[in-house]
Structures are given as C-alpha cells and as structure tokens.
Amino acid sequence: MTSVSSSSEFHHQHHFKSADHQYASSKQGIWLFLCTEILMFGGLFVGYLIYHSLYPTVFKNGSETLDWKMGAVNTVVLLVSSFTMAAAINYVQRGLHKIAAVMLALTIACAGAFMVIKYFEYSHKFHVGTVPGKFSLVDPSCAAGGKRAECESKISALLKNPAELEKNHVSTEEVTRLKAVISQPKWEMFYGFYFVMTGLHGIHVVAGALLIFWVFIKTLRRKVGPEYYTPVEGVGLFWHVVDLVWIYLFPLLYLVG
C-alpha cells in the first residue's frame, strides 16, 4: 500500500464498483473459507463418531482422565474472547479506535490464556504417559514393532512407582482413573483423537491470535474505521469459528465420554 492521504485510505480496489461491492465480496470469501474450516474439522468429528461407537468404554474411561475443570475454564476464556472480539468490531465500526484496540488486546490475552492453560494440561498428560500411541510405550523396541501386548505402557510403569506418582502430582483419584483406562485394550485411541483434535484447534487459536494482532496494529494505525472494517470483521468471523469448534470439542472430549 502506498502512503496516501487518509481520505483515499479507505478507497476500494480498482476492480470493484464501490466500497460496498468490495465489502460484500470479501464477506462471501471469508464465509466460503470458514466452510472449508468446518469441513476439515468435520473429518475429525466423523472419525471420532465412528471410533466412539466402536469403543465406547475406551472413550468413556479416557474422557474421565481429562481435567474437565481446565476444559471448562478454557471454554469460558474463549467465550469471553468471542465477546471482546465482537465488541472490538462494533467499536471499530463506530470509529472508537482506542477502546476497539483495548478489546482486541483483551482477545489476544484470552487466546494467550487459553494456550497457557492448554500447556499445563498437555504437560501433565505427557508426564503421566497419556500421549499418542507410539510414545505411550516405555520400551523403544516396542514402538519399533514389538508385540504391543508384551510392551508395558508408560502409565503402568508410573503406577507401579509411588515416588514417581508423587513427583507428577498424580492424586489417588487419578490413579484409579488411569488404571481404568489402561485396563482397556486399544486405550491409546482416545488420546490419539484428543491430541489431534485439540492440537489442530490449538494451531487455529495461535493463527487466530496472530491475525487479531494484525488487525490490532491496523486499528492502532487507524487503517480501519467506520468506512472500512472488513479485515476486523473477517478475522472476527474466523475467531468465532475457532470458538465454535471448541464449543463442540469440549463436551465431546471432556464431558460425553
């Protein structure tokens, strides 16, 4: 973009008839893109549905080992961020740049908080050995193709060692749950889904935060305003979809079981 006077700053691109025309086209574009996002997660949801029906006990036990409190806090964090994002769009539309920037900063803060909570959740999972299939094994030769039945999982090794339990902050309640999990064959399946679904969602949260940072800068520089707020709205829509996916992931993984 060339640095021209602020009046032509909001001028529409040469191939559109008017600013409204450009806005309508951009809106259609972002909605189409969001459809593809939903479809991509849809593949995972289909897979989840199939395996949940195949191994209901595995999913129930696996689900019980997840910390629903952390998930619930994260849900609230994302819902708040949805609100601040929507408010930011509203303030940009009304030309209130300062408060809009504050709202965008809050949204980024929420995204950060979400990822921090996720980090604690993940790291605890790694400590107790509830990790995707290949890494759930203690003996590397098992991962390289040994008979799985003869291999011992990280969890069962952990459960045999009280000192380790202490070190990893595993409560007696959690021990019961972990034992219930590994008593089932194919228990790794649940964590496969858990990590792929929340991992892909986490990548979207990070991407969303970066995009919000981009419109945050735009807002500070007054590149957006009442005449032109397409990027803020587009990023906002993306962010709402990221929230929406979590709204489905949370009950599916943490609550339904």
Added chain:
Amino acid sequence: MSSAQTKTEHGHTDHNYLNHGSGIWSWMTTLDHKRIGLMYFATVSTLFLIGGFFALGIRLHLAKFGATPLLDPDTYNKFMTFHGAIMVFMVIIPGIPAFLGNFILPIQLGAKDVAFPRLNLASYYIFIAGALLSASSMIFNQVDTGWTFYTPYSTAKTSNGVILLVMGAFTMGFSSILTGLNFIVTTHKLRAPGMTMDRIPLMIWALYSTSIIQILATPILAITLLLIGAEKALGVGIFDPDLGGDPILFQHFFWFYSHPAVYIMILPAMGVISELITAFSKKTIFGYRAIAYSSVAIAAVSFLVWGHHMFVSGQSTLAGLVFSIITMFVGVPTAIKLFNWISTMYRGTVTFEAPMLFALGFMFLFTIGGLTGVFLASTGMDVHFHDTYFVVAHFHYVMVGGTLMALMGGIFYWFPKMFGKMTSDLGGRISWVLIFTGFNVTFFPQFILGAMGMPRRYFDYLPEYTNLNQISTVGSWLIGLGFLVGLITIIHGILKGEKAPNNPWGAKTLEWQTTSPPPHENFTTTPTVTAGPYDFR
C-alpha cells in the same frame, strides 16, 4: 496500484499486461490474474516435464521382462510414486483451473481481475511452497507408497518421507481451496453489466462447478493428510489396527476427496472443450443450459461415488451395489455434454486448426475412458479388473486423454490472447498427431494387458505380457516426442510468432473482444453484455 500508472496505461494503445511493469520483480509481485496464470503455466509445465521423466523411466523399465534392466524394485516404486503424485497433485489438478482459469475467467466475465488478487498471488506461492515441500522428499527421503498413500503401509512400514510428501500435498490443497474460493466470489460478484448467470460462458460454468468441488472436498483431503502425517510421526492410531484404528477408514477419507478430485481434473477440461467446439464450428453451442447444469450435476454426483474405489475392500454387498449404481449416474451428465458437442458440430462450419484437433482428440479418448469406466463401476467386473492395467489404462484415458488433451487445446486456442502472437498451426498439428497416436499406442494395449490379468504397480511381469508392454513403451516415447514438439511450437510462438489479431478464431466470448494481449485491466472500457455468450447465428 497507484493512479499514475493507470493514466499512462490509457495514454498508450500498445500498452498491455505483458509490458505493464518490467523486470522479474514486477512478475514476482504482480497482482494481475493474467500474469499469475502464466506463472502457473511455467511452473506446471516444469513439473509436467519432471513427472514425464518418471513416466518414461517406468515405461522404459517395463520394456523388458525378467531381470531388472533399468530400475531396481525399490527405485521403481519410487518412480511410480513420484510420477503419480507430481502428475495428480501438481499438474492435472492445478493445470486448467489455476493456469487457464486464472487467465480466462475474469476476462470472460468482463471483470478487471479476480475478486482477491493478493490472495491469488498468495495461492501461487503456497502452491510453490507445497510443491517444493513435496519435491524435497525426492531428495531427502524417497516415498514408495504410490500417490494414494494407502495405510498401513504408508504409516507403519515405509520411510518418513511420507510426511514431507503429504504435508506438501496438504499445502497445495490449501492453494487449491483459495483459488476455488476466489473463482466463486469472482463469478458471483464481478460479472460485467448484463452478464447474468445464464449468459456466462460454459468455461466459467465448468470452473465454477470445479471450484465448488475444491471448496467442499479439499478440506477432507487436508484432514486425511494431516492424520497420515500425525499417524506417521506420533502413531495416533486412527488408521492403525494395532491401536484399534481402521486402515479402511483412510480409504474412505482419501477417496471422498480423491474421487471428486477426478472431476476437479476433468470439469475444467470439459469447459475448455465447450469453448473450442463452438468456436471452431462457428455455431452457437447446442444446449447451453444442459451443458451448464450438467457441470453442476457432475459436481454434485461426484461426492456420492467414492465407494467404487473400494469394491474389494470388504465393504458390504449393498454398499457396493449402491455405489455402483450412483457411479453410473455420472455417465448421464457426461453424455449430455458429449451429445451436445456433437450436435453443435452438426451442420456447423467446422475447421480443423490445432486446438480443434485437440478437442476432437479429447472427445474420442474421453469417450473410451468413460466407457471403460462403466466396466469398473460394475461390481462383478471390477473384481476381475481391480488393480490391473485395465484400471491404469482407464484413468490415463480419462486424465491424460481428457485433461491434458483439453489443456493442450486450450493453450493453442488462447495462446494468441496470452502473448499477442500466433503459434505455428503446423507445429500444433504435428504435436497432436504424435500425442494422439502415441497415447493410443501406449494405453490401448494396457486394456488388453489388464484383461489378461497383469497387475498394476508391479516392477516386473510374466513373459506372455512382453509384446504388449513393448508396444506400450514405444507409444510412451511418441507421447514424449509429441509434447516436445508442442513445447517447441509454444516457445517458437512466444519468440518468433506472427502478431495475432484480436480475434483470430472469430470466437464470440468476451476475451476476444479486447486486444491481444489484453491491457492491464483487461478492457479499456467495461463491456456491457446484451446477449448469450455464443451468438454465431
């Protein structure tokens, strides 16, 4: 774009998009859909040569049975994988939409550019990034799974190069989605005044339907490829029976994209053919609406037929039956198109310049490809033909005989518009004769080989298959020669071609109403459309 440039552009009549800004940097950063189209042309052609190199390697190897004269079994598998992956993901899928589509779609709509020019350039670079990522597996960690990455082999047995290749394909899928999205919004929002949806050229209808498939199917491929990567890197277990997963689920996911992808490859080709047939018959297209809506119909049905790839995977007889019947439905809209093209030629003033020869070649080869598809759609026959050279011949007839023929026809047809110069018609015709002949010599024997039971993807065969394999290999060299002649004709046209008139073929669609090559913004004044796209009489 600053306003100063626009003014000088209108000041000079010989100003066109090719000399609108000069130097490599002006190309690398261009937002002009025409230049981006040409950049895809260069990229896809290069990749085509690489994919072709692997093809010739495979065929050369198979010229002799018994001892391994050229490739050891591992290398053969790698050649086969790279040939398939490059040709499918990097040549045939982006070939017509990203290259011809980018160039033609906005001009045919009377638009100045696509809706999102920056996104368009971004798609190009995403494509390049994906292609490089995939190609890096050729250097670091070769893949031998075949382009379908079937589990459990791809996740449990083979090298980690699979991760590179699938992440590259994932990235290219992203590019494909963004291009499709751009086309849909452009078609909806940027049509010239008077160009209603029932006045848009059939090429646009084809690209529009293709874009719908790209938007709806590619995300499924994306998640499938991500899962393959995750499976390989982390062993998540979704496709691993050891952990309770199901390798067949991979096939469902994969073909849910990859069967519609076949129509991403062929629908734009059908669009090109519709343009060529009407232009070289000098006659209004017969059954405009039927052809237009049949594109949408093919797009819709394409999502319901993936199970015909899995007749022998152990799916239920009922599922096989249902998929078999729905698969045959695809023949209906396809036949509608074919009969309409023939009706267009009937009592038309048909001339046989190079593009028209390619169009006729398309109709001939695609018909054979389509009819043999009916064999494969029949559950009983498919059990016999499954994973034999019959299948290889069938999809080469559809993809190469269909898409590449149309691509070549489209290149020769729109070449004057792209470069403002004419290609040698003789060169184009020689290229056509070689490709058409070579193609039939290569792939027709493979139908027979398949019926005799020669399995696909094997690096060696029984002595009784020798003769037909040798014929096939000779044919492959004819094809190679044909494309070489085509390439020389194109390069010669760019460097030394005569100056092209604005409308060398006397065609009626909008792109021929502007100068050759078009100005930066396609038209000096926005055209107003008052009639259908093909009013010859």
